[in-house]
Amino acid sequence: MxxxxxxxxxxxxxxxxxxxxxxxxxxxxxxxxxxxxxxxxxxxxxxxxxxxxxxxxxxxxxxxxxxxxxxxxxxxxxxxxxxxxxxxxxxxxxxxxxxxxxxxxxxxxxxxxxxxxxxxxxxxxxxxxxxxxxxxxxxxxxxxxxxxxxxxxxxxxxxxxxxxxxxxxxxxxxTGRGELPGRPPVAGWRWSNNLVLGTERLTLQGVTPAAAADLAAVGDGGFAWIEGGPVEGTRVGAGLVHQQYEDGVHLPEWGMYVLVRREDGRAIGAMGFHGVPDAQGRVEVGYDLVEGARGRGHATEALVALSRWALDRPQVRTVVANVERGNTPSQNVLARAGFARVAEDPGHLAYELREPGEG
Structure with missing residues (x-):
C-alpha cells in the first residue's frame, strides 16, 4: 500500500x-x-x-x-x-x-x-x-x-x-559513513528530490524509483489517476525505470514523468526519456495518455515543455521519437510540437527536434 x-x-x-x-x-x-x-x-x-x-x-x-x-x-x-x-x-x-x-x-x-x-x-x-x-x-x-x-x-x-x-x-x-564492496568511498553527497516541470495546464512530475516500482506492480504510484489510468504503456515504462535504478544507471531527470492536471490534481498519462543522452547528444522521448484525456492538446503541451527542457541541457543536441506508422494521433502530436520526420521503415516513423542552430 x-x-x-x-x-x-x-x-x-x-x-x-x-x-x-x-x-x-x-x-x-x-x-x-x-x-x-x-x-x-x-x-x-x-x-x-x-x-x-x-x-x-x-x-x-x-x-x-x-x-x-x-x-x-x-x-x-x-x-x-x-x-x-x-x-x-x-x-x-x-x-x-x-x-x-x-x-x-x-x-x-x-x-x-x-x-x-x-x-x-x-x-x-x-x-x-x-x-x-x-x-x-x-x-x-x-x-x-x-x-x-x-x-x-x-x-x-x-x-x-x-x-x-x-x-x-x-x-x-x-552518505559517506561506510563502505560497500566494489564501490569507491563517497566523499561528497546530496540527496535528490524529484524534478517537476510546469506548463499552463499541467505539471510533469518526475517518477521516483518507489513510484516506478508501484506503477509496474499495478499500483497507482502515489498519483490520483483519471478513470482508465494508468495505461499499459505507463506500467511498462515504469518497469524499465525501476530496472535502470536496480542496475545503477538511472539518472532521475532522464526518466519518466507523470502528467498531472493543474485543475484537479489528476494524473492523465506519462512521458519521459528512454535513457540518458548518448555520446552524440541524442535522447529519445516517448509518451502515452489515458484515453479519456486525449484530443485536448495535453500531450503536445507536455512534449513541448519536456523537449525544451532537454534541449536546454548542454549534453543534448537532438530529441528523437519513434512512432508506429499507423499511429496518426501520435504523429500529429510530434508535428505540432515542432518535430520533423527524418526517417522511416516498414513499421515506424522517426522524428527529430534539434536545438536552435542545428542543421
Whole structure:
C-alpha cells in the first residue's frame, strides 16, 4: 500500500528515542558524534531542528527559502529533554505530511529547489536515521534501523544510488559513513528530490524509483489517476525505470514523468526519456495518455515543455521519437510540437527536434 511517509517519520523517531533514551544520563556534550565535528548533544538537537524545519516548510507552503526561524532548547534542558523535543518535532512533521495535499511543493534547495510531502518525509527520516547513527557511534551503541525505513529513503531521495544487499549499509555508504564492496568511498553527497516541470495546464512530475516500482506492480504510484489510468504503456515504462535504478544507471531527470492536471490534481498519462543522452547528444522521448484525456492538446503541451527542457541541457543536441506508422494521433502530436520526420521503415516513423542552430 502506498504511503506518504508520515508513518515512517514516526517509526524512525520512535526508534531514535528508544535507543538514546537508555543513555540520557551519560555525557553527550563532551563526546563527538561519530565522524561529525559536532558533539552528540549538538547532533541530537540538530535532528529536532531538521524535523521542525521540514514541518514548517510544508505547513507554511514556503516557496522561496527556508522559513526564518530556529529551534532553541531552554536553558538547563537535559538530554532527556532533547529527546522529548525530537519526539515533538517528529510528530509535527508527521502531521504536516498527513495534512498536506498531494500536489503541494515547498522550497528545498537540493537539487531542483522544491519537494513534495513525500520528499520532506524521506528527508526527515534520513536525518533521523543518519544522525542517530552518528550519536550511537559516538556513545558506543549498536544501532541498525528497520530495513523498510532505509528503503523508503533510498527509493525516494537517492534515485541515483544502485541498491545493495543491505539498505542500511547502502544508505551509510551513500552518505559517506561506510563502505560497500566494489564501490569507491563517497566523499561528497546530496540527496535528490524529484524534478517537476510546469506548463499552463499541467505539471510533469518526475517518477521516483518507489513510484516506478508501484506503477509496474499495478499500483497507482502515489498519483490520483483519471478513470482508465494508468495505461499499459505507463506500467511498462515504469518497469524499465525501476530496472535502470536496480542496475545503477538511472539518472532521475532522464526518466519518466507523470502528467498531472493543474485543475484537479489528476494524473492523465506519462512521458519521459528512454535513457540518458548518448555520446552524440541524442535522447529519445516517448509518451502515452489515458484515453479519456486525449484530443485536448495535453500531450503536445507536455512534449513541448519536456523537449525544451532537454534541449536546454548542454549534453543534448537532438530529441528523437519513434512512432508506429499507423499511429496518426501520435504523429500529429510530434508535428505540432515542432518535430520533423527524418526517417522511416516498414513499421515506424522517426522524428527529430534539434536545438536552435542545428542543421
Amino acid at each position: 502506498w504511503t506518504t511517509g508520515a508513518e515512517q517519520v514516526e517509526q524512525a523517531v520512535a526508534e531514535c528515542v528508544e535507543l538514546l533514551g537508555a543513555v540520557t544520563g551519560r555525557d553527550w556534550e563532551g563526546v563527538r558524534a561519530g565522524r561529525l565535528e559536532w558533539s552528540c548533544r549538538r547532533t541530537a538537537v540538530h535532528i529536532a531542528e531538521d524535523l521542525i524545519a521540514y514541518a514548517g516548510q510544508l505547513a507554511g507552503r514556503e516557496q522561496e527559502s527556508y522559513a526564518p526561524f530556529e529551534l532553541v532548547l531552554e536553558e538547563g534542558a537535559g538530554n532527556a529533554d532533547a529527546l522529548r523535543v525530537i519526539g515533538t518535532t517528529g510528530a509535527l512533521l508527521a502531521a504536516a505530511v498527513r495534512t498536506t495535499p498531494r500536489e503541494v511543493r515547498a522550497f528545498h534547495p537540493y537539487p531542483f529547489r522544491s519537494a513534495n510531502r513525500e520528499g520532506f518525509a524521506a528527508m526527515g527520516v534520513a536525518e533521523v536515521l543518519l544522525h542517530t547513527h552518528d550519536v550511537a557511534e559516538g556513545l558506543g551503541l549498536a544501532y541498525e534501523p528497520a530495513p523498510g525505513l532505509c528503503d523508503f529513503v533510498l527509493t525516494r531521495i537517492f534515485p541515483h544510488v544502485r541498491p545493495g544487499e543491505s539498505p542500511w549499509r547502502t544508505l551509510l555508504w551513500a
